[in-house]
Each structure stands twice: as C-alpha cells, then as structure tokens.
Amino acid sequence: LESNGRYSDTLGINLRDEGQSERDERTVREALRFFFSTEGYVFREFILEEIVNFVDASGREATQEVLRALGLSNLPMPSFIRAISPSLSDEDKRMVQQMRRLSAFLLGDFESVISPSRDDLQRNSQRLRQLIPVVREYAPELRQFATLLGVRLSEKALSRGLNWASGRLVTR
Numbered sequence: 001l002e003s004n005g006r007y008s009d010t011l012g013i014n015l016r017d018e019g020q021s022e023r024d025e026r027t028v029r030e031a032l033r034f035f036f037s038t039e040g041y042v043f044r045e046f047i048l049e050e051i052v053n054f055v056d057a058s059g060r061e062a063t064q065e066v067l068r069a070l071g072l073s074n075l076p077m078p079s080f081i082r083a084i085s086p087s088l089s090d091e092d093k094r095m096v097q098q099m100r101r102l103s104a105f106l107l108g109d110f111e112s113v114i115s116p117s118r119d120d121l122q123r124n125s126q127r128l129r130q131l132i133p134v135v136r137e138y139a140p141e142l143r144q145f146a147t148l149l150g151v152r153l154s155e156k157a158l159s160r161g162l163n164w165a166s167g168r169l170v171t172r
Contacts, residue, residue, distance in 0.1 A: 021130050025130075025134050032138045049152075052149060053095060056153060057092040083161060084157050
C-alpha cells in the first residue's frame with residue numbers, strides 16, 4: 001500500500017474505486033490461481049493435511065456428541081470402532097477450535113472471531129454467494145482437491161484399522 005493507504009501495488013488496483021465485492025472477487029481469483037499453480041504445491045499439501053486433520057477430528061467429535069445425546073456413550077464399544085474413531089485428545093480439541101476461528105477470519109469476519117452472531121453468519125453467506133462465479137472457474141481443480149481430501153481421510157481411517165488389526169495379531 002502506498003502512503004495514502006488505498007492503492008495496492010501487489011494487486012495493481014485502486015481500492016478507492018473498487019467496491020468490496022470486486023475486491024473479494026479479485027482476491028479470491030488470485031488466491032485460487034496461486035493455490036492451484038505449481039508454485040502453490042507446498043502450500044496446497046500443507047492445507048490439505050490440516051483440513052484432513054480438522055475433518056477427522058470434527059467427525060470424531062460429532063460421533064461422540066451423538067452418542068452422548070442418545071445416552072449411548074457408556075455402552076461398551078467394539079475395540080475396532082474405538083480404534084478407528086478414538087477419543088479426541090486435548091490437541092485435537094484445540095485444533096478444531098482454532099480451525100473454526102481461522103475459517104471465520106479467512107472469510108473476513110474478524111468480529112465473529114471474537115464474538116460470533118447470526119448477523120455475521122448472514123453477511124458471510126452473502127459474501128460467499130457473490131463469489132460463486134469466481135469459484136466455479138476453478139471447479140475442476142476444486143473437485144480434484146476434494147477427491148484427494150476424501151482419499152487422505154480414508155487413508156487415515158484405514159491406517160487406524162490396520163494398526164488395530166496388527167496389534168491383535170501380535171498379541172496372539
């Protein structure tokens with residue numbers, strides 16, 4: 001930014017002349033271009049791993065909440081189920097909370113990181129809807145990324161299952 005604080009050399013735009021929606025579109029388009037480029041590979045892999053960890057921990061958290069809500073949390077669970085869906089560690093819980101805050105922050109919702117409200121959620125939903133055309137430009141890359149996410153989540157669950165099975169073989 002120059003001294004007037006309104007011109008971005010990086011993006012090459014005059015922020016005074018461009019509305020929030022146009023800035024959002026330009027920013028998202030440039031971020032997605034980098035993210036899916038060759039230069040963005042390391043960052044993409046890092047983000048993929050973080051999302052896998054977040055989704056895995058969130059899924060386990062949701063499963064445990066459902067069991068508690070149904071009054072089933074005290075029932076004995078088969079060891080295989082416990083192996084593929086272990087309880088959340090303190091680190092897992094911290095990571096889930098941090099990812100929720102990070103998501104809000106990255107959506108530009110700085111206030112809700114401090115105190116979320118229904119109005120904040122509606123404003124973010126509207127901003128996201130306006131970005132759908134830009135995101136559609138990267139639909140093939142996003143589908144490939146989502147597929148890779150599914151594969152990595154499956155690998156994580158399968159790894160837990162195989163560790164459980166190999167532990168059973170060794171102890172017998």
